[in-house]
Amino acid sequence: MEYNQELQLTFDAKTESTRDGIGKGMVKLGEINDQVVVLCADLPDSTRVKEFKEKYPERYFDLGVAEQNMAGVSAGLALSGKIPYMASFGVFSPGRNWDQIRVSITYSRANVKILASHTGLGSAEDGASHQALEDIALTRVLPGMTVIAPSDSVEAMKAAIAAASIPGPVYIRYAKPAMPIYTTEATPFTIGKANVYTFGHDITILSTGITIASAMDAALELEQQGISAEVINVHTIKPLDEETILTSLRKTNCFVTIEDHQVMAGFGSAILELVSKHMCIPSELIGMQDSFGESGPFDALFEKYGIHKNNVVSAVHRVLDRKKL
Amino acid sequence: MNNPFNFSDQQLIQKARELRIELIETLSHAPSGHTGGPLGMTDIFAALYFNILRYDPQDPENDERDRLILSNGHVCPILYVTMAHAGYFPNEELLTLRKLNSRLQGHPWNRALPGIENTSGPLGQGISQAVGMALRAKLDKKEYRVFCLMSDAENQEGQTWEAMLFAAKYHLDNLIFIIDKNNIQIDGYIQDVMPIEPLDDKLRAFNLDVFQMNGNNIQDIMYILPHALSQIGNRMPKIISANTILGYGVPFMENNFAWHGVVPNHEQAAEALSYLRQ
Known part of the structure; x- marks a missing residue:
């Protein structure tokens, strides 16, 4: 590899949630800016803005269970000069x-940052009502x-901090x-710049968010099968890093995307929108296939709903077969 | 910062008449938009822009300015007409209302024109933004006041009540809501579509400081608004129920919900202007 x-x-196989990374990022950001x-709709612990709340109580506002008002109050604060971060679960914000x-x-171009926790199947046991799969x-x-x-907790920390330095709304x-x-303090993080994790020449695997582990595991398995995969962490879905993505695709001429x-x-659709303007190549999208989730352990849900590394491996084989045609 | 005009009551009455005339001319030229609500709110706009609000049209971003938040965005023709008369832009630009490439959008957009504080249209949204701006004044110890104009039917939106809870919790006494209480919404009378009464009692129960005024009487407006402002410091958000008449000043439009969302044709405009010029 x-x-x-x-x-x-x-x-080194250390693990942590992206929400813990966000929590650390918000505390650091509070210190430097x-x-x-921070505004939150009654979920400071779950969304991990609790430490910010405890450290900077005068800059923390609890809206109660009122996500619509939270968005409006954040806009009002932003339009008068503040940099509000508003936190809730993805199913409520932007869901509600x-x-x-x-x-x-x-539309108002308000400088509001939206922190959406509990996105994807990771809400696991809470069930489908709490799994944001459309955000x-x-x-x-x-x-x-x-x-x-x-894609991981260290990157989440950097993303929380970096969002304050670009003007305009960030989700x-x-x-x-x-x-x-996978990332370290030393790993570069720039909003809008994708990171190529592994260099390969047979296929490009594009991942966003926490599915990077499935992508990396799949790349290892593919290597044992003699297939060289280029794994790219596309942490910024909009704007896409067109240059990095297209450079890779011009080399491999096929791709698989994965998203929770x-x-x-x-995300995969966003990649297809980009590719459609430049090339005509085989591809497949891994993610939820037009269904809701359900309660269960997170790993089992990824497996049942086809967001597992095995799904990536089999999709890669199908795409490579089509590439040969 | 002061009001750039500081008009007397008599001057405000004359200004309101001029604004109504300009409004009818603007709407009949557009020719689409809302007529009844803007006519009903004209006296309140005259009082705010020509006496109460502290602002400078030459320096519309000045951080010390009072904020005028229009939550019932569909009445924006009267906002545009008043802003033109206050010196934000030339009166001739009013003829571009709702036209392609115009700064005067069918519902107001904060990025279109300096002096428009908020984007509105979907009801309830201006109220939360006003709350955010008032909160920011408290955080940064700013003296500016936030005036939020809203409709009575806007109290049917859930977001409105979320925002009221928040305003009371954070003691935003620098926030003054003015409800355009004409009892009419697009599909009929409020008590028929979805009753909201007893509104004042509900607002009091939400810990707001409630006032009433006749929103079509300059003397009453100029008594109640300063009175409400004198209560800043009492840790309660202010809300003024302004009884108004939809279409005020044009007899055949008054209290007729058919005039909520349409504009007069050429003959109707001429007739309306003849009443307003009497």
Whole structure:
């Protein structure tokens, strides 16, 4: 496996949730930027803004269970100069306040950062009502919205901090399960810049968010089968790093995407929209295939709903077969 | 920061008449939009922009300015007409209302024109934004006041009540809501579509400081608004139930919900102007 040494990745099998990374990032950000305020709809512990709340109580506001008002108040704070981060579960925000995010935040170009925890199947035992599997679709269609899905806890910490340094609305989706940490403090993180983890020439595997582990495990298995995969962590879904993605695709001429989200209108669809303007190559999208989830252990859910490394491996074989045609 | 006009009551009455005339001319040129609500709120707009609000149209981003948040965005023709008269842009630009490439969008957009504080249209959204702006003033110890104009039917939106809870919790006494209480919404009378009464009691139960005024009487407006403002410091958000008449000033439009979302044709405009010029 040819790893990208520039990224200084780690493979020591340590795990942590992206929500824990967000929590650490918010505390650091609170320290370095006194214009940052945090709003939360009764979920400071679950969304991990609790430490910010305890450290900076004068800059923390609990809205109660009122996500629509949270979006509007955040917009008002942003339009008068603050940098509000508003936190809830993805199913409620943007699930329940999409109109407010659309009009009060994105159309108004309000500098609001949206922290969406419990996205994807990672809400596991809570069941389908609490598994946000549509939020990438809901946010990436909004003009001017930046959409980020950090792949591990260290990257999540950097994303939380970096969001304050770009003007305009930013959506960060993160999750509950402890997942392998590949990035380190030294790994570069720039919003809008994808990171190539492994260099390969047979196929490109594009991942966003916590599915990077499935992608990396699949690449290892594929290597044993004599297939060289280029794995790219596309943490920023919008705007896409077109240059990095297209450079890889021009080399491999086929790809598989993986996401913890509906494939319809999600990350894979965003890649297809890009590719359709430049090339005509075989591909397959891994993710939720137009169904809701259910309660169960997170690993078992990934397996049942086809977001497992085995699904990546078999999709790669199908795509490579089509490439030979 | 002061009001750039500081008009007397008599001057405000004259200004309201001029605004109504300009409004009818603007709407009949558009020719689409809302007529009844803007006519009903004209006196309140005149009082705010020509006496109460502290602002400078030459320096619309000045951080010390009072914020005027329009939550019932569909009445924006009267906002545009008043802003033009206050010096934000030339009156001739009013003729671009709702036209392609215009800064005067069918519902207001904060990025279109300096001086428009918020984007609105979907009801309830301005209320939360006003709350956010008032909260920011408290955080940064700013003296500006936030005035939020809203409709009575807006109290049918759940978001409105979420925002009221928040305003009371954080003691936003620098926030003044003015409800355009004309008892009419697009599909009929409020008590028929979805009753909201007893509204004042509900607002009091939400820990708001409630006032009433006749929103079509300059003397009453100029008594109640300063009175409400004198209560800043009492740790309660203010809300003024302004009784208004939809279509006020044009007899054949008054209290007729058919005039909520339409504009006068050429003859109707001429007739309306003849009443307003009397």
